[in-house]
Amino acid sequence: MTRKVVHIAPANQTRADRRARELEIRTALRDGATQQSTRDKRGLPEPAVPGPFGPGLGNGGYWNLAPMRVPAHQATSQHLAGIYPFVADTGLGHRGPIVGVDLNADALWHFSPWETYADATERGAFSTNILVLGAYRSGKSATIKTLVVRSLAFGHQAVVPSDSKGEWVVVANAVGGTVIRLGHDTHTRLNPLARGPRRTGTSDEQHEQMVRQRRIATLISLIEMALGGKALTAPEHACIHLALERAITATHDHPTLRAVYAEVIRIAGGDTDDPDLIPASSGPRYVLRRFVDGDLSGLFEDESTVVFDENSPLVVVDTSELFARGELVAQLTQVCATAWIQAVISDRDAHRTRYVIREEGWRDMTSLAALQMYQQWLKLSRHYGISNIVILHKMGDLDAVGAAGSQERHLAYSMVGDIENKFIFRVNHQEQAALRDRLNLPATHVDMARQLRKGEFIAYVGQFSYLVDCFSTSTDYEYDLFKTDDAVLPHTDIDLDPAVVEPVRIDEWWPNPTDEPESSLTGWLTAEREIG
Structure with a gap:
């Protein structure tokens, strides 16, 4: 605490008198400090103070040598937002789950993409999609798992179309979700050409056109991807269209990859009125044979053997076994699994809000057809009540999409840049230029992104930004459940084996979420760990 002395001087005091008084005051204070130090060392009590104004009072003046103590200013974050408008912010309100602590306002930070989209004020956003960008071990996955699991109490569902690392399987088992395993010696099959439910509010013609576009885009993406990204020729396009019809x-109206493969073989054998389609069927035929008789057989060539569980809080398609077979198999698997998910959840009549978590999001952009389908999916997310969470390690991941300067790469960067909600975690030095040029981030924010600790991120919601620490509100249970460092860090005593972990009911974590979601969440979090 700073010591302050108030001087009350007579009106007729000269400059020489004032200097003499100041010297006298300094001498008195110095002597008093020396005496106080001596008394403290010897353990003597404080001396009696002569007179009402304390020691050192000069003759003939009105001097107060008693120190004035000013108490520290105390105020709430709401008041501080008015006093320091560029430091403390009012935040996004208390709607949605608690994600972390706003480090600038020292307040809980709530976030829900549907609540911000419904906000008609300047703090609202125009999209429900989220871009998550950050280096390895910056806390991306753990933060998204925190957001998703805490959102379950608000009635939101989460879907992971392709879990390439198997890290969401443990979370699904812990919350009583559903896991669909591919390539684990099971007989699970997913049909990427499935029709899916009827879209509410669309005419018969519109519905048929949407289904047709999705089916043909899936076929073209698979074939172009297997051919090394080579764009198909006009005769090859015509061949695929004819085989699909x-x-x-x-x-x-229940097409499968096996059925399309059979029709391509017929075209290759001359069963067509257009002779140019016979040589054009060569590339598609060899690609589709991988799904029917090759290394991807038994997964996507026939009708689906599983049904999407509408009531499950978290649905995960475990593709970790297939991703171990190579990058091309991983990309083909992700396209097929994502196409099946899109077919079964694109129903507005379900009245469900869902997160669709796209790990390694760049794998869904491997061709122009896939990019166009992806772009349409992002645009229709609000219509279907979906929040796509696109996770990237760096902007350079998109360089794998098409050649330099190509239409594919330009479209990929444009789509990612248009996602309005962004969570930027710690980035490497090489990412500075990409953040400034591709995402148009301020230079101060770019420098800040390099210094962030694990679990901290800069959240851009609409026109506002927030510095958030997710892990400051995490319990030990959450932290051990959501971490993804098991392969390189020592294991904890908490057993998270999906075979033995006991499912936890959501209403046991957040009692009565529909009555008082804010108080229930806040009470549960603060009871587990003091909020820093």
Whole structure:
């Protein structure tokens, strides 16, 4: 605490008198400090103070040598926001789950993409999608798991179309979710050409066009990807279109990759009125054979053997076994699994709000057809009540999309840059230019992103930004459940084996979430760990 002395001087005092008084005051204070130190060392009590104004009072003046103590200013974050408008912010309010602590306002930070989209004020956002960007071990996955799991109490569902590392399986088992395993010696099959539910509010013609576009885009993406990203020629496009139409007729509108493969073989054998389609069928035929008789057989070539669980809080498609077979197999798997998920959840009539977590999001952008389908999916997310969470390690991940200067790469960067909600975690030195040029971030924020600790991120919501620490509100249970460093760090005593972990009911974590979600969440969090 700073010591302050108030001087009350007579009106007729000269400058020489004032200097003499100041010297006298300094001498008195110095002597008093020396005497106080001596008394403290000897353990003597404080001396009696002569007179009402304390020691050192000069003759003929009105001097007060008693120190004045000013108490520290105390105020709430709401008042501080008015006193220091560029330091303390009012935040996004208390709607949605608690994600962390706003380090600038020292207050809990709530976030829900649907609540911010519904906000008609200047703090609202125009999209429900989220871009998550950060280096390895910066806390991206753990933060997204925190957001998703805490959102379950608010009635939101979460879907992971392709869990390439198997890290979401443990979370799904812990919250009583559903895990669909591919390539684990099971007989699980997903049909990427499934029709899916009827879109509410669309005419018959609109619905058929949407289904047709999704099916043909999936086929073209698979074939171009397997051919090394080479764009298909016009005859090859015509061949695929003809084979798909014939497969739809032959299967009574239940086409599969096996049925399309059979029709391509027929075209290659001369069953067509256009002779140019015969040589054009070579590339598609060899690609589709991988799904029917090759290394991807038994996964996507026939009708689906599983049904999407509408009531499950978290649905995870475990593709970790297939990702171990190579990068191309991983990309083909992700396209097929994502196409199946999009077909079964694109129903507005379900009245459900869902997170779709796209780990390694760049793998969904491997061709122009896939990019166009991805772009349409992002645009329709609000219509279907979906929040796409696109996770990238760095902006350079998109360099794998097309050649330098190509239309594919330009479209990929444009789509990512248009995502309005962004969570920027710690980045490497090489990412500075990309953040400034590609995402148009301020230079001060770019410098800040290099210094962030694990679990801290800069959140851009609409026109506002926030510095958030997610882990400051995490319990030990959450932290051990959500961490992804098991392969390189020592294990804890908490057993998170999906085979033995006991599912936890959501209403046991957050009692009565529909009555008082804010107080229930806050009480549970503060009871587990003091909020820093």
